[in-house]
Amino acid sequence: MVPRPRISRRKLEELFFQGLMIISTVGVLGSLLLILGTIVWRGLPALDLAMITQTPKGGYYLGQEGGILNAIVGSLYLALGGTLLSMVASLPIALYLHFYAARSRWAEVVRLALDVLWGIPSIVYGAFGFLLMLWLGMRASLLGGIITLAFLELPIMARGMDEAIAMVPAALKEASYALGATRFETAARIVVRQTAPGLLTAVLLAFGRAIGDAASVLFTAGYTDRLPDSLLSPVASLPLAVFFQLGTPFPKVQERAYASALVLTVIVLVLSVLSRWLSRRLTRHVIR
Amino acid sequence: MTEPLIEIRDLNVWYGTEHALKGITVDIPARQITAVIGPSGCGKTTLLRSLNRLLEETEGTRVTGQVLLDGVNIYDRGVDVTEVRTRVGMLAPKPFPLPMSIYDNVAYGRRIHGLPVLDKGNGRHLDRIVERYLRAAGLWEEVKDRLHSPASGLSTGQQQRLCLARALAVEPEVLLCDEPTSALDPISAQRIEEQLRAIKTETTIVVVTHSLRQAHRLADYLIFLWLGELVEAGPARQVFQNPRDERTRAYLAGDIG
Amino acid sequence: MAWRTREQVTAVIRQRRRRTDRLAERLMAALSAACVLLVPLIAAALWLRAWPILRTRPLGDLLFSTVWRPQQGAFGFFPFIMGTLWVTAVAMVLAVPPSLLTAIYLAEYAPPRLRAVANPLIDLLAGIPSVVYGVWGVVVVVPLVGQRVGPLLHRWLGVVPLFRQDNPTGYSILAGGIVLAVMVFPIIIAVAQDVIRAVPQGLREASLALGATRWQTVRNVVLRRAWAGVMAAIMLGFSRAFGETMAVLMVVGNIPQVPRSILDAAYPLTALIANNYGEMMSIPLYDAALMGGALILLAIVLVFNVAARAVLVRWVGS
Ligand SMILES: Nc1ncnc2c1ncn2[C@@H]1O[C@H](COP(=O)(O)OP(=O)(O)O)[C@@H](O)[C@H]1O
Numbered sequence: 001m002v003p004r005p006r007i008s009r010r011k012l013e014e015l016f017f018q019g020l021m022i023i024s025t026v027g028v029l030g031s032l033l034l035i036l037g038t039i040v041w042r043g044l045p046a047l048d049l050a051m052i053t054q055t056p057k058g059g060y061y062l063g064q065e066g067g068i069l070n071a072i073v074g075s076l077y078l079a080l081g082g083t084l085l086s087m088v089a090s091l092p093i094a095l096y097l098h099f100y101a102a103r104s105r106w107a108e109v110v111r112l113a114l115d116v117l118w119g120i121p122s123i124v125y126g127a128f129g130f131l132l133m134l135w136l137g138m139r140a141s142l143l144g145g146i147i148t149l150a151f152l153e154l155p156i157m158a159r160g161m162d163e164a165i166a167m168v169p170a171a172l173k174e175a176s177y178a179l180g181a182t183r184f185e186t187a188a189r190i191v192v193r194q195t196a197p198g199l200l201t202a203v204l205l206a207f208g209r210a211i212g213d214a215a216s217v218l219f220t221a222g223y224t225d226r227l228p229d230s231l232l233s234p235v236a237s238l239p240l241a242v243f244f245q246l247g248t249p250f251p252k253v254q255e256r257a258y259a260s261a262l263v264l265t266v267i268v269l270v271l272s273v274l275s276r277w278l279s280r281r282l283t284r285h286v287i288r
Numbered sequence: 289m290t291e292p293l294i295e296i297r298d299l300n301v302w303y304g305t306e307h308a309l310k311g312i313t314v315d316i317p318a319r320q321i322t323a324v325i326g327p328s329g330c331g332k333t334t335l336l337r338s339l340n341r342l343l344e345e346t347e348g349t350r351v352t353g354q355v356l357l358d359g360v361n362i363y364d365r366g367v368d369v370t371e372v373r374t375r376v377g378m379l380a381p382k383p384f385p386l387p388m389s390i391y392d393n394v395a396y397g398r399r400i401h402g403l404p405v406l407d408k409g410n411g412r413h414l415d416r417i418v419e420r421y422l423r424a425a426g427l428w429e430e431v432k433d434r435l436h437s438p439a440s441g442l443s444t445g446q447q448q449r450l451c452l453a454r455a456l457a458v459e460p461e462v463l464l465c466d467e468p469t470s471a472l473d474p475i476s477a478q479r480i481e482e483q484l485r486a487i488k489t490e491t492t493i494v495v496v497t498h499s500l501r502q503a504h505r506l507a508d509y510l511i512f513l514w515l516g517e518l519v520e521a522g523p524a525r526q527v528f529q530n531p532r533d534e535r536t537r538a539y540l541a542g543d544i545g
Numbered sequence: 546m547a548w549r550t551r552e553q554v555t556a557v558i559r560q561r562r563r564r565t566d567r568l569a570e571r572l573m574a575a576l577s578a579a580c581v582l583l584v585p586l587i588a589a590a591l592w593l594r595a596w597p598i599l600r601t602r603p604l605g606d607l608l609f610s611t612v613w614r615p616q617q618g619a620f621g622f623f624p625f626i627m628g629t630l631w632v633t634a635v636a637m638v639l640a641v642p643p644s645l646l647t648a649i650y651l652a653e654y655a656p657p658r659l660r661a662v663a664n665p666l667i668d669l670l671a672g673i674p675s676v677v678y679g680v681w682g683v684v685v686v687v688p689l690v691g692q693r694v695g696p697l698l699h700r701w702l703g704v705v706p707l708f709r710q711d712n713p714t715g716y717s718i719l720a721g722g723i724v725l726a727v728m729v730f731p732i733i734i735a736v737a738q739d740v741i742r743a744v745p746q747g748l749r750e751a752s753l754a755l756g757a758t759r760w761q762t763v764r765n766v767v768l769r770r771a772w773a774g775v776m777a778a779i780m781l782g783f784s785r786a787f788g789e790t791m792a793v794l795m796v797v798g799n800i801p802q803v804p805r806s807i808l809d810a811a812y813p814l815t816a817l818i819a820n821n822y823g824e825m826m827s828i829p830l831y832d833a834a835l836m837g838g839a840l841i842l843l844a845i846v847l848v849f850n851v852a853a854r855a856v857l858v859r860w861v862g863s
Pocket residue numbers: 303306308326327328329330331332333334335346
């Protein structure tokens with residue numbers, strides 16, 4: 001008789017956990033793919049050219065003519081504006097953390113604040129933005145949405161930039177100082193160029209968060225079927241378009257909600273691929 | 289030469305496309321200290337890591353040929369790699385204390401092999417084993433009052449001796465040492481050397497070193513590598529005094545490498 | 546105007562550069578200070594707006610009363626707080642084990658080629674908007690919970706109140722938890738994987754060289770070393786799940802009750818605020834109540850942040 005191989009307890013444990021891990025990985029990746037699959041499968045049939053080239057006509061929400069161009073344009077304006085505004089604050093803060101407040105207590109306080117801000121729910125930003133606008137006497141508008149999104153994006157972008165700048169070798173900074181450059185010159189000319197891919201990644205990450213966020217613009221940007229014509233006019237957004245259309249009792253409109261979700265997903269995915277591609281291109285100019 | 293414990297047969301190693309070891313065939317004698325010398329980048333570390341199959345941890349490596357431990361090829365399909373590594377211990381160039389107490393570091397190997405189950409009969413048994421190997425590594429006196437504090441609190445020299453105790457506690461037949469003193473101050477280095485000499489009566493030791501003086505002090509047997517090839521191997525005295533190959537002669541004279 | 550000497554010109558330039566530098570420093574410092582002040586500012590704004598209700602009702606009543614009738618001026622937040630906590634807890638219970646196992650698998654076991662496919666995919670999916678997760682929840686998860694998972698749980702585990710199904714719609718805490726769990730998978734996996742891979746290879750090899758199996762190495766060495774970072778990864782996931790509005794709102798049922806079972810409907814705070822912002826100006830005190838809800842969310846976030854930090858400091862310290 002052949003002696004039975006003795007499988008020790010630790011071998012069993014190894015196999016058991018490996019099995020669990022493989023099941024988990026398959027399950028996680030599978031569920032994520034399932035989401036993409038569901039959105040494509042439900043959204044594609046209802047998607048046509050009119051959806052993305054027309055604004056809602058009368059009776060659109062009852063299932064008649066029109067499209068969601070108002071929401072697409074609105075979302076792009078909102079996210080673009082919010083991102084630009086947030087960038088104006090994030091980049092200086094991130095540079096400040098490394099050039100003027102490096103390794104200080106204050107830098108830790110700022111980072112802590114950014115972490116806390118990161119964790120604040122977007123609906124709270126929405127409520128805050130709403131209150132700000134009340135005090136300023138503004139109505140729900142593109143500008144209100146942009147300001148609120150800028151707050152929401154600030155911690156995401158600033159932390160991302162902070163991490164990107166942290167990668168810069170100290171030697172590069174020192175080389176610049178040694179040439180007599182001031183801290184500002186080093187930061188603005190050398191380090192920003194050196195870290196461009198990382199900074200860009202942070203910006204696009206924040207943009208993606210902004211374009212997909214519904215809760216913060218709910219209070220502050222309003223919703224309208226028309227294209228925005230000024231910063232002070234209300235503006236539609238894709239996430240809300242999805243939400244409102246799904247909430248109607250008409251199957252035809254609900255299908256358009258799926259199609260809108262597909263449009264939103266495609267925008268975000270294109271953005272993500274673009275960010276990868278851009279950061280790879282920019283990396284060519286980086287000294288290692 | 290005594291009975292060989294490890295027989296290396298036509299061993300080749302590639303890192304991706306880089307051919308790092310080329311057709312090495314050599315025997316390593318039991319219960320002696322074998323020193324592997326050669327200029328840096330010649331494949332010493334690679335050779336050492338092929339003896340306990342730790343090379344597999346580097347992505348993109350490929351190994352052909354045989355390493356026979358007691359006549360069994362450790363690269364055979366049926367061979368359990370953890371078993372190989374239990375029998376062939378290792379001391380890395382830099383100490384890597386595990387993130388746990390000094391005591392647990394030494395006990396780690398026995399615990400993962402389920403040996404404390406055997407130790408259970410006598411509650412104090414594991415304590416005694418930890419003590420024995422901390423003594424064997426020459427560390428006991430320095431740490432006996434803080435066995436349960438984190439190992440990361442030790443100095444580099446102490447950490448390296450802790451790593452030695454940790455390796456010895458598994459009672460390996462072979463101990464591989466990759467430049468074990470390169471990160472240490474002279475006193476700590478001397479301690480490690482003393483301990484290695486003391487344990488060679490029971491353990492086969494392979495030491496990689498870039499210091500010819502260390503090789504002189506320690507080695508019974510010498511292997512000289514050059515650009516991934518075995519140039520010369522033999523009893524240390526003979527190779528030092530009477531090298532057969534021109535490259536060995538030049539290296540020992542300090543002309544190359 | 547007289548010609549200036551070369552030295553004078555350089556001096557002027559140097560002075561200008563230095564002035565720019567100082568100006569930049571001041572501007573940046575001001576922005577950083579504003580950023581630090583933002584949290585108290587948000588808190589203060591919400592507090593001011595919620596003041597009418599905070600002033601007229603004892604805090605205990607607001608937090609622990611279960612009666613929510615805005616028209617009659619009864620504002621008990623307890624059902625909503627419980628809704629938020631239940632959904633988040635279920636999400637984390639469902640998300641953490643598979644996320645960590647996947648992170649470990651990808652960092653320690655997976656062949657490089659699988660990793661090269663899986664990680665970009667996970668990154669991609671981290672960016673998908675929550676409303677899309679919500680749509681998926683409505684289309685797939687809610688029916689699944691209502692018709693399959695719910696009855697199954699009820700049949701086999703129904704003796705435990707936690708798994709009773711009195712609500713056949715599927716719009717439930719479990720549905721919300723599942724959607725949120727899938728939503729935080731990418732976050733936890735990405736961060737945990739980074740943390741695990743940052744553990745020095747030499748440490749891993751030290752354990753493997755003693756004859757440890759890979760899992761033993763992971764459990765005893767890698768995870769022990771990466772513990773703080775793994776906790777941070779979980780915390781990020783928690784923050785994201787806790788504050789999520791849309792995805793939850795769409796699948797959780799939105800009934801103001803204190804849930805008893807994960808198959809009950811619930812009404813998280815975020816959903817409460819989002820659903821009622823439209824009418825909050827038309828009922829007295831309603832706006833104060835909703836801003837108070839936002840304040841409660843903020844307070845929980847802050848308390849949690851501080852607690853997590855304290856725990857981490859203690860663990861890392863030892
Ligand atoms: N992880 C690796 N990847 C690629 N090449 C490697 C790797 N490790 C070692 N090498 C190459 O293999 C050769 C032998 O290296 P090594 O065994 O470390 O030499 P030694 O220890 O004698 O200095 C060297 O040329 C080195 O560049």
